[in-house]
Amino acid sequence: MSRRPYGVRTAAIVLIALLLAGCGVTRGDDPAGMHRLRMMVPNSPGGGYDLTARTAVKIMEDDDITGRVEVFNVIGAGGTVAMARLMNERGNGDLMMMMGLGVVGAVYTNGSTARVSDATALAKMVEEQEGILVPADSPFKTVDDFVAAWKADPARVTIGGGSSPGGPDHLFPMETARAVGVDPTQVNFVSYDGGGDLLTALLGNKIAAGTSGLGEYVDQIESGQVRVLAVSGSERVEGVDAPTLTEAGIDLTFTNWRGILAPPGITDEDRDAMVKILEEMHATDAWKEALVANGWTDAFMTGEPFERFLEEQDTRVSTTLTDLGLV
Numbered sequence: 001m002s003r004r005p006y007g008v009r010t011a012a013i014v015l016i017a018l019l020l021a022g023c024g025v026t027r028g029d030d031p032a033g034m035h036r037l038r039m040m041v042p043n044s045p046g047g048g049y050d051l052t053a054r055t056a057v058k059i060m061e062d063d064d065i066t067g068r069v070e071v072f073n074v075i076g077a078g079g080t081v082a083m084a085r086l087m088n089e090r091g092n093g094d095l096m097m098m099m100g101l102g103v104v105g106a107v108y109t110n111g112s113t114a115r116v117s118d119a120t121a122l123a124k125m126v127e128e129q130e131g132i133l134v135p136a137d138s139p140f141k142t143v144d145d146f147v148a149a150w151k152a153d154p155a156r157v158t159i160g161g162g163s164s165p166g167g168p169d170h171l172f173p174m175e176t177a178r179a180v181g182v183d184p185t186q187v188n189f190v191s192y193d194g195g196g197d198l199l200t201a202l203l204g205n206k207i208a209a210g211t212s213g214l215g216e217y218v219d220q221i222e223s224g225q226v227r228v229l230a231v232s233g234s235e236r237v238e239g240v241d242a243p244t245l246t247e248a249g250i251d252l253t254f255t256n257w258r259g260i261l262a263p264p265g266i267t268d269e270d271r272d273a274m275v276k277i278l279e280e281m282h283a284t285d286a287w288k289e290a291l292v293a294n295g296w297t298d299a300f301m302t303g304e305p306f307e308r309f310l311e312e313q314d315t316r317v318s319t320t321l322t323d324l325g326l327v
Contacts (some may be wrong), residue, residue, distance in 0.1 A: 038069065045073055050194070080164075087114045087263065090264050096261070105168075106164045110164070126296035128258070131229075135203055136225055151182055174320075184324055232253060
């Protein structure tokens with residue numbers, strides 16, 4: 001059998017490797033792994049987007065759905081900076097971004113021209129209830145205590161949220177204020193860039209209460225560092241000793257959501273490949289366990305339904321912020 005010179009064989013191997021590396025998010029020579037994929041998180045480590053992104057990525061890696069996925073945080077303006085980067089990476093089929101209702105609102109309140117409905121829709125992942133949170137030593141023992149003090153002097157009750165104006169942690173207290181008879185324009189709201197910063201402010205008694213998704217504070221709730229006065233959904237959250245707002249006599253239900261986008265202008269093949277790995281991740285037992293552990297509600301949606309949902313969210317948030325005089 002004739003043998004090719006070593007240099008020729010080496011060159012051929014290098015050429016094949018380069019061709020595989022240039023295939024974006026296509027599956028390379030490893031049929032179980034997707035390569036060169038990155039996940040951008042539009043807020044600080046420890047926040048809800050960060051938790052959801054890193055949970056999903058770990059499952060994709062551990063279950064050999066992908067190769068190693070780089071997760072990185074781009075912080076600023078409630079997700080607007082990350083959203084601008086996503087839009088500027090037009091045609092890049094290697095990039096995903098975790099996002100949600102907070103990013104939808106942030107682009108409006110920060111005067112950005114970017115819209116989530118202009119990016120490539122991949123998948124809606126989860127919905128999550130908001131909670132009214134206080135530190136363990138708070139004088140507010142019930143949601144009635146909190147509402148009574150709030151109605152008496154809204155300016156003295158400082159409320160913090162882990163999203164910028166227009167995000168879920170902001171929209172939730174504004175809608176709650178309206179439901180209990182407090183003028184939303186009088187609410188003393190402080191915005192923090194993610195759940196990690198909000199937790200520091202809450203435990204440091206820099207704010208009277210926080211509004212946020214509960215999944216970010218599972219450990220603190222279980223240890224008793226943080227108490228939940230009420231939750232925002234239609235049903236109680238398993239493992240959390242707190243009533244719904246409606247149980248407390250407040251006529252409001254509210255849920256946050258998170259999903260994943262890619263840059264605009266990517267190929268159909270890259271889009272379909274990324275949707276496929278998300279579908280595979282969603283089908284794992286590990287993801288089902290993560291839903292329960294973090295108090296997330298499965299809200300998986302892809303394709304045209306998710307595209308229409310993003311358009312509806314753009315309209316909903318724009319209308320609400322206009323009503324509040326914020327845009």
